[in-house]
Amino acid sequence: MTATRPQSPRYFTEYLPRLCSVSICVELRRQELEKLSIKANQLLVSTKTQIVSIPLAGKTADYDDVLSFARVENGFVTLKVPALADKAASSIDQLTSTDDSIWSIRDLKQHPQGVFECAACSQPIADLSKIRKLHPMPSEMWYEMMEFWHCHKPTNGNYTNDKIADRFNNLRPASDTLIAATRLSER
Template sequence: MPDPLYFCELLPNIKQVSVSIESQDGEIPTSVGLHPSKRALTVKYGLRTAHVMLPTPIDSPSITLTPATTYRLSASQTYLSSGEYETFSSPVQDPWDASFVFSECSLRCIACTTAIIPGGRIQKWKNLPSEHWADMMDLWHCHKPHNKNGTSEGSRYSGVGRIVAESAVGLVDPMYFLLRRDDCENITFEQTRPNEAETVTCQICNVPLGIVDAKADGIRLMKWSLSLGLGSFKENGDEVLDSYTLSQWLSAHLQYLVDNTGQRKFLVKPGASILSQQHLDGSGKRVEEASEGVHIWVFNPNTLITRSQKPTPARAVKVYYQTVRSKEEVDGLGDIETVYLPQAVYDQFGRLLEEGNASLPGDLRTWAGSWQGGWLERF
């Protein structure tokens, strides 16, 4: 008989652990008890025993529970005030920011490890400001500059503060590196759609690496398409590489948007790039915009989970999502922040959500009729 499907989540605001268990063959458990370690539930189906691993220890006066499919258990207060939990719950610095990357580092294609930026080519790495900084100047100034006609010049901040790629300098955003084209090697360029930026691809394996950022006179190499060479080498001569999953990068971007916009719901659509202006015409509206998209709700941006497929505690973002397939459905969402992902990444994002949904017990897969449940692994 297959082991039960389960999903457990820490609810930090109420200091409880939510547990959902589903027998894959419809069998009802004969008994459920708390393991002596208080870090697992022991579920018995007749003579067969299975264990449901919990994201935190449990405070419970009793080790016997009424057999059921869902539980709310009190998380250990001692654990929640411990250094171990602090490590899980504390904010994580964006990987590969300017303080982490140094001149000896290289940037390599994540698929074939071909060097895109050899070690030693970039002499200085600098963090970029938020892409919204120029737009925020109107809010930061109580008295905006005016021209001779008395008109505010606030809209001209973007031009004055235009960021341009520099030779031998790497500019670092939470999601990408902005670099001069001449500093890169083993890359080619493709024009995928008439109104979108050129795609930068690996010359060896043809994997998309980023886009041309004409406004900044450079290219954006997306971090999820790269491995970072750390400047040290193994005995066989291969460079030691650092890399993360696409799920981790995308969840970090959703967290970034939550922190910077104050919103929890976003429309994710296929497009040239994340927050790129290359697909905009002079009116500020997207040209030939796709009607498909994913309406995503970042329900809990930082939680601890365990699940059947991975019983060790992991940080995750809990989400609900809806697929939209027409312009009418998109318009029905009203004024909502739109996030553009390259088509290949958008397709992978959809698969990640579907795989996360399929890993959940049946009672968690849908909510309020139209929302589908899911999660993304995070840093």
């Protein structure tokens, strides 16, 4: 008979820079869990049979016991802890407004007579000379704010105004506003 090593629980961690927090989800039943702590950017999950170290997606302070802050239900332990600010990347907007992005607002303003065309058929999509406002696409971090949108979404409860619900459920620019495109060419 060979001894088997206990299996580590499945987990997911995510750094949410706009919320300055680290989100953690561990698949674990409450009866197995004895203690949760954070040390050196690792979540230490103490069960009756083992201590599992889970690397966190962002830097956090050390905490001796965070079990009381965790939500434990349906076989999952979920937790959000404050992230430590990173001085080098203190503004997430620097990531979303750099010239490295394919079509930054700065790039588009340099081509006021440009035309966006379909990459497959070269059919014109948008004439920049007719665009009054330029808005960048939501950053890759847009989903971080979803929990706030969902908490205050106008369709919660007995509220049934379809016009307001449609406004919040669709990404539609005004007729003179540009949000996204695939390719820019000069006329």
